[in-house]
Amino acid sequence: MDLPLIIMQLLSGIALGAVLVITALGLTIVFGMLGVVNFAHGALFMIGAYAGLYLASLTGSFWWGLLLAPILIGAFGMLIEFVLIRRLYGRSIDDPLLLTFGLSYILVEGVRIVFGSDGIPFPTPPQLIGVLDLGIGFFPRYRLFVIVLVAVVLVALWMTLEKTRIGLIVRAGARDPTIMQVLGVDIGRVWLAIFGLGVGLAALGGVLAGPMRSVNPEMGSLVLAEAFVVTVIGGLGSIVGAVVAGLMVGISISMVALFAPEMATIVMFALMAVVLLIRPQGLFGVRGRTA
Amino acid sequence: MPKSGSTSKITRRTALAGLSASVALFAMPRIGHAADETIRIGFPTPLTGPFAAEARDQVKCAELAVKLVNDKGGISGRKVELLVRDDKLNAGEAATRTLELIEKDKVHAVVGALSSAVQLAVNEVTRARGVIYVSISQSDTINEAKDFSKYTFHEALNPHMTTAAVARQTLKKGMKVAHLVADYAYGHEMLRGFKRAQASIGADNVGEILHPFGAADYSTFIPRLMSMRPDVLCISNFGRDQANAIKQAVDFGVKRQMKIVVPVILHNQRLAVGPDVFEGVVGGANYYWGLEAQSKSAAAFNTAFKAANGGAIPTDYGAYGYSGVGSLLAAMQTAGGTDTDKVVDALEKLQYDLTKGPQHYRKCDHQSVQSVLVLESKKKSAMAGENDLFAILANDASSDDMLRSCSELGHAT
Incomplete structure (x- = not known):
């Protein structure tokens, strides 16, 4: 096995991991800050892809779709939080889980009714069609773009959380919401924004995945399972964990595909099992946290 | 996943309901x-x-x-x-x-x-x-x-009929062939069919990769397939797997190096990814509406x-x-x-x-x-209308010779 092939394979794994990171990040932020296990995350990923496709064909540009779909679906997420999720805070963790589980069915059926259950083509933006010669092999331009964009989003998110006042409130709110309320922070608004951010990230993942796969109503179900595996490996609620575990899973799948392609899907679950045995709280999780 | 758990519960309950309903039906006098x-x-x-x-x-x-x-x-x-x-x-x-x-x-x-x-x-x-x-x-x-x-x-x-017809149209002696195959009965049967056809034509097998059924991402298999340097890539999977696998292979520039061939080319999947991606892909089919030009039944x-x-x-x-x-x-x-x-x-x-x-x-x-069709997906500019998806490369007439023999399938002859 030669080195260029291994490097190409590594790059494929990073591109694959990038979408996983974005999707898992939304899931882990919502869980970490609100204690809500969002089972509708996969369906919102799918809705994001449809919204991106719709907006792109409406405006004639993929870039508007990429920008507006996460904002629009994020706002829709805030509506979900405000109307539905908000009523279940303080209750058993099963309640929002069941609610979002049911919601995912409604969303998937809704899309089937509106757009049909067949797949729809999501054209790659013209600027990113084709492959780039890396000297050692060819790699799709679009996948390189996905890697770069995800890196930019991650840095922006990290800067916001670590360096701004809003980030400070969010981090404090996750640790002790009661004290925050005593200090005069409207914690309800913080939660609203967090849920919107989580859903927006799911939608961004969906738009990014669109041109790589065809868009269909069931595209979110597999993604949800993958995102859960990534969050469990990284540690529930840990942002760094989601990033590290997302890349780890992407690269593992890719490398295993090189040597034992039949095992490519199983490796993700094997990795999760090993991590759970050695560190039950996940790589970056906090021990004893059950939410 | 919780989904399958709840489904099996419903199934059991429905089965019970079905059973008791059938008992009730038996008890009732038939009118x-x-x-x-x-x-x-x-x-x-x-x-x-x-x-x-x-x-x-x-x-x-x-x-x-x-x-x-x-x-x-x-x-x-x-x-x-x-x-x-x-x-x-x-x-x-x-x-x-x-x-x-x-x-x-x-x-x-x-x-x-x-x-x-x-x-x-x-x-x-x-x-x-x-x-x-x-x-x-x-x-x-x-x-x-x-x-x-x-x-x-x-x-x-059946897999034997389609792969033989497709191979006849696309493979030549000495060609190098690689396979991307869905890892379940359908894929295995198609692979077996292609390899049998390759052997009789004299084409060389340079490698095969099995992928899990229902995979959404094929990017991890493609660099290795390209490194095998085949002339023809046979992708044996079905439904959305076909659409996703072909789309991602094309994204990686596979078509510049080799021809993509599928055992069964699917009308709906061609619609799902569009003409540019499928352009030039060859596959078998039982039916295509465009057959009406040469068949009254169609x-x-x-x-x-x-x-x-x-x-x-x-x-x-x-x-x-x-x-x-x-x-x-x-x-x-x-x-x-x-x-x-x-x-x-x-x-x-x-x-x-x-x-x-x-x-x-x-x-x-x-x-x-029955007859077997071999179709080639048309270039966008060559399409006469939105339904004009494929060109018919061959229409092999129905013949018993297309099938494996009765004795090969274990039937007494």
Whole structure:
């Protein structure tokens, strides 16, 4: 096995991991800050892809779709939080889980009714069609773009959380919401924004995945399972964990595909099992946290 | 995943309800005479899941076949009814639904199933109950002596027929061939078919990669496939897997190095990813509406389908629904009713031509002998209209020589 092939394979794994990171990040932020296990995350990923496709064909540009779909679906997420999720805070963790589980069915059926259950083509933006010669092999331009964009989003998110006042409130709110309320922070608004951010990230993942796969109503179900595996490996609620575990899973799948392609899907679950045995709280999780 | 857990619970409960309902049915005195009783055809198909697009077309076409018979007064004065059930692409679900169709709904025959494992499950049930089953799944394990019964019929093409026809059009002596194969019965059977054809043509196998069924991302397999430097890449998978695999292979620039070939090129998947991605991809098919230029049966089928479906055209897998139900109903006409042995006998003797030319069920294994199409996906600029998807490269006439011999399948000759 030669080195260029291994490097190409590594790059494929990073591109694959990038979408996983974005999707898992939304899931882990919502869980970490609100204690809500969002089972509708996969369906919102799918809705994001449809919204991106719709907006792109409406405006004639993929870039508007990429920008507006996460904002629009994020706002829709805030509506979900405000109307539905908000009523279940303080209750058993099963309640929002069941609610979002049911919601995912409604969303998937809704899309089937509106757009049909067949797949729809999501054209790659013209600027990113084709492959780039890396000297050692060819790699799709679009996948390189996905890697770069995800890196930019991650840095922006990290800067916001670590360096701004809003980030400070969010981090404090996750640790002790009661004290925050005593200090005069409207914690309800913080939660609203967090849920919107989580859903927006799911939608961004969906738009990014669109041109790589065809868009269909069931595209979110597999993604949800993958995102859960990534969050469990990284540690529930840990942002760094989601990033590290997302890349780890992407690269593992890719490398295993090189040597034992039949095992490519199983490796993700094997990795999760090993991590759970050695560190039950996940790589970056906090021990004893059950939410 | 919690989804499967809850499904199995519902299934068990439904099965219980079905069981008690059938007991209640037995207890009730039957009203009416057998002669004017409706003829019921059970039709399990995966309405939900990755093959949903193909399944829905099957239902539309099966309904059309039933309607045409009813419009002409039914069979010996009896109306025909189609009972469609969602098998969810799951063997257990399909077995439960089929049992329910037989026990509770008292169907006279079963047609349907799209996937190989599901087809085996349906066949298990129908065989045990002595009910006729016409399969419209490409996999043909049920035709081998081990799973075969006199009630088992196979209307669809089989892997051996399609791969041989596709290989004849695309492979030449000395060519290098690589395979990307879905890791389940369908993929394995197609791979076996291609390798057999390669051996007889004299093409070299440079490697094969098995991918998990239903994978969304194929990027991890592509660099290795490209490093094998083949002239032809055979992608043997089905439904959305075909669309995703071809799309991602094309994204990686695979088409600049090699030709992409598939055992069965799917109408709906070509629609799902668009003309640019599929351009130049070659694959086999049982049916394509464009056949109407050279076949009267195709023209008549297209016209009837358009009239019933607001001008839409029938697809490949749709045509299976039509010919599967159509051939069964034709045999029932000959048999003058639903007596199983008479209908089996009529099916074995039946010569039918419903969509594309003459067909008949081979006596030993009940495989439908029929023509095979080889199609090439058109370039966008070469398309005359939005339905003008494929060019017909070959239309191999129906012949017993296309099939593996009866003795190879384990049947006494």
